Amino acid sequence: MDSILTSTAQGAKEMTEKMTRKHYKVDVIVKNRTVATPSHGVWDMRGKQFHTGVEIKMWAIACFATQRQCREEILKGFTDQLRKISKDAGMPIQGQPCFCKYAQGADSVEPMFRHLKNTYSGLQLIIVILPGKTPVYAQAPDTQAQ
Secondary structure: OOEEEEEEOOOHHHHHHOOEEOOOOOOEEEHHHEEEOOEOOEOOOOOOOEOOOOOEOOEEEEEOOOOOOOOHHHHHHHHHHHHHHHHHOOOOEOOOOOEEEEOOOHHHHHHHHHHHHHHOOOOOEEEEEEOOOOHHHHHHHHOOOO
């Protein structure tokens, strides 16, 4: 798996704005040889395009918020907006996720990631939607599907 994105479940627009990468200090080279450096695990990619973006063909969503906190129509709006933004940035996310499930509790984080790794061998991206600063919030960034 190439990356894990995390977000809070507070509406599609806010979720897009709060997308962060696991707090790695990795620079991203964008077109015109410009470098985007993360601040607190977040790259500001507004108005930038990836130099050589990869096409995401197999991706998944793991939603640890309840269906009441993150309704399906909000989740759909979020994924639609994510696909549009990623295409505009030169890293298109194609089609629908191969997996999109709700789960609850910190004890379900590792089993879900393990299931994703074992079931979807070509998985490139997992979008993790979190309900805020809960035990799941602490567990998800530290979990590696081994």
